[in-house]
Amino acid sequence: MIGVDWGTSSFRAWRMDNQGGIKDRVAAPRGILTVEAGGFPAVLRSLIGPWLDDGENIILICGMAGSRQGWQEAPYLPCPADAAALAGALLPVEFEGRRCFLVPGLSARDPQGVPEVMRGEETKILGLLDRLPPGRSLVLSPGSHSKWALVQDGTVLSFLTQFTGEAYAVLSTHTILARTLDATAPQDWAAFDDGLARARQPGGLLHHLFGLRTRNLFGELTEAAAGSYLSGLLLGHEVASALPEGMTRVFLVGDGAMMARYARALASLGVATTEVPEEAAAAGLWRIGQSLPAL
Amino acid sequence: MIGVDWGTSSFRAWRMDNQGGIKDRVAAPRGILTVEAGGFPAVLRSLIGPWLDDGENIILICGMAGSRQGWQEAPYLPCPADAAALAGALLPVEFEGRRCFLVPGLSARDPQGVPEVMRGEETKILGLLDRLPPGRSLVLSPGSHSKWALVQDGTVLSFLTQFTGEAYAVLSTHTILARTLDATAPQDWAAFDDGLARARQPGGLLHHLFGLRTRNLFGELTEAAAGSYLSGLLLGHEVASALPEGMTRVFLVGDGAMMARYARALASLGVATTEVPEEAAAAGLWRIGQSLPAL
Numbered sequence: 001m002i003g004v005d006w007g008t009s010s011f012r013a014w015r016m017d018n019q020g021g022i023k024d025r026v027a028a029p030r031g032i033l034t035v036e037a038g039g040f041p042a043v044l045r046s047l048i049g050p051w052l053d054d055g056e057n058i059i060l061i062c063g064m065a066g067s068r069q070g071w072q073e074a075p076y077l078p079c080p081a082d083a084a085a086l087a088g089a090l091l092p093v094e095f096e097g098r099r100c101f102l103v104p105g106l107s108a109r110d111p112q113g114v115p116e117v118m119r120g121e122e123t124k125i126l127g128l129l130d131r132l133p134p135g136r137s138l139v140l141s142p143g144s145h146s147k148w149a150l151v152q153d154g155t156v157l158s159f160l161t162q163f164t165g166e167a168y169a170v171l172s173t174h175t176i177l178a179r180t181l182d183a184t185a186p187q188d189w190a191a192f193d194d195g196l197a198r199a200r201q202p203g204g205l206l207h208h209l210f211g212l213r214t215r216n217l218f219g220e221l222t223e224a225a226a227g228s229y230l231s232g233l234l235l236g237h238e239v240a241s242a243l244p245e246g247m248t249r250v251f252l253v254g255d256g257a258m259m260a261r262y263a264r265a266l267a268s269l270g271v272a273t274t275e276v277p278e279e280a281a282a283a284g285l286w287r288i289g290q291s292l293p294a295l
Numbered sequence: 296m297i298g299v300d301w302g303t304s305s306f307r308a309w310r311m312d313n314q315g316g317i318k319d320r321v322a323a324p325r326g327i328l329t330v331e332a333g334g335f336p337a338v339l340r341s342l343i344g345p346w347l348d349d350g351e352n353i354i355l356i357c358g359m360a361g362s363r364q365g366w367q368e369a370p371y372l373p374c375p376a377d378a379a380a381l382a383g384a385l386l387p388v389e390f391e392g393r394r395c396f397l398v399p400g401l402s403a404r405d406p407q408g409v410p411e412v413m414r415g416e417e418t419k420i421l422g423l424l425d426r427l428p429p430g431r432s433l434v435l436s437p438g439s440h441s442k443w444a445l446v447q448d449g450t451v452l453s454f455l456t457q458f459t460g461e462a463y464a465v466l467s468t469h470t471i472l473a474r475t476l477d478a479t480a481p482q483d484w485a486a487f488d489d490g491l492a493r494a495r496q497p498g499g500l501l502h503h504l505f506g507l508r509t510r511n512l513f514g515e516l517t518e519a520a521a522g523s524y525l526s527g528l529l530l531g532h533e534v535a536s537a538l539p540e541g542m543t544r545v546f547l548v549g550d551g552a553m554m555a556r557y558a559r560a561l562a563s564l565g566v567a568t569t570e571v572p573e574e575a576a577a578a579g580l581w582r583i584g585q586s587l588p589a590l
Contacts, residue, residue, distance in 0.1 A: 218410040
């Protein structure tokens with residue numbers, strides 16, 4: 001089978017054998033924002049044509065390709081949900097007469113009843129089920145909107161989202177803080193830790209943000225350190241708010257620089273982390289594929 | 296004497312009699328961002344020339360004109376500070392041989408030692424001293440960066456800043472939340488109250504922000520209501536963080552739509568507010584002028 005993680009800005013695909021092993025992979029900067037309405041079949045053909053010509057007939061696609069702005073909208077499936085439930089809610093799309101499906105996202109309600117959605121992360125979470133211990137686990141998927149999911153025995157019970165990544169992006173580029181923040185500077189872990197420590201103090205995030213400006217004015221925060229400080233400050237606020245009482249381990253799924261930052265932010269609260277290697281989405285797609293009804 | 300509040304984006308001046316009564320006023324969109332280096336004397340002459348020709352010889356200027364980007368930098372005066380201390384720290388600037396001074400801003404440290412600054416608000420605060428009861432009062436000046444100042448017996452003891460106004464501006468225009476927020480919609484107090492109530496729930500501001508998107512997706516928040524909801528959410532977080540324990544009244548100084556919003560946010564916590572009418576800056580400048588040494 002073929003698994004595709006088709007996101008907002010990137011496209012990744014894997015060709016898998018019958019044991020879920022990855023035989024081949026493709027990655028391209030062809031996120032859904034680069035695809036015109038009606039253009040999804042042609043783009044998919046252009047990116048994985050050789051696999052199709054080689055006889056692959058099952059294609060599972062997760063991510064924003066299943067959103068309103070994507071190929072077709074696959075409605076959110078309410079939690080709790082497991083791989084079988086997702087497989088049962090796959091949305092077939094027309095693609096060269098093959099068995100091609102969009103994986104739906106998940107929805108939930110937070111404890112106060114406010115809606116929650118994810119699209120793409122549910123598949124990564126399924127991909128790491130084999131690594132989770134029995135009982136309840138907390139899985140964190142960093143990103144522009146990070147997702148904190150409670151998983152038990154193969155089922156996503158609930159989850160919540162934090163707006164941290166996007167908040168960092170706009171604060172560091174479109175506010176007065178940008179004037180004294182060198183976005184090209186390398187990670188400064190001491191400054192990151194200062195930001196984490198600041199998040200544990202009273203005053204609230206909106207007060208703490210202004211401190212970036214004043215600490216710069218008073219020579220206490222360099223432009224090179226400001227980005228790391230802001231990152232630590234925001235992640236510190238996020239983990240303090242999002243971590244459920246009594247949770248001592250978090251499974252981090254994803255890749256890139258954010259993994260180490262979240263691990264450090266969680267460690268500062270005494271929480272252990274397990275980082276799950278890349279291509280969790282591929283494993284999740286394969287798991288959903290196992291639940292597909294035979295034709 | 297002449298008092299001037301010369302801010303980033305606007306210029307306001309008052310001609311006052313010997314009792315501080317306002318005889319005449321000028322307002323112009325000539326904030327310091329519109330003035331070239333070295334151009335401040337000429338712009339001031341162009342805006343208040345008739346008063347000068349009429350013999351006014353004392354000009355006090357507060358606000359960003361005293362910043363590094365302004366006419367000349369008037370260094371921050373550390374708190375605690377009163378009108379006499381500000382008068383003693385006035386920075387004389389050359390202007391047609393007249394007695395022309397820049398009012399310095401104030402600096403402070405928050406309880407954790409992080410620096411604080413204000414420039415312009417200190418003068419408004421001085422302008423409402425006559426309205427404050429004996430003992431300690433809390434004065435709130437809304438704005439892009441709102442200032443919460445503790446004042447006692449004419450002295451600004453300390454203050455802290457909240458980044459709320461600027462956070463609202465970037466979140467409502469430069470994030471995914473902007474797509475489902477009609478910035479031209481009128482104030483919706485029910486949505487504002489919903490945002491205030493949300494701020495009192497667990498989860499943290501970064502989680503609550505994502506709820507704007509999901510509540511829209513689920514048909515629970517219209518685009519017309521989203522701006523008011525976001526405003527209530529941010530102000531709710533601000534007042535919960537900034538309000539000192541046991542404070543039952545806040546004096547609001549300023550003008551514009553934010554005054555009513557802060558009053559409502561504070562009322563939701565059982566805190567009474569007193570709104571101080573406009574032109575507090577004029578009264579503050581006059582008070583500082585009273586402390587000027589005679590020539």
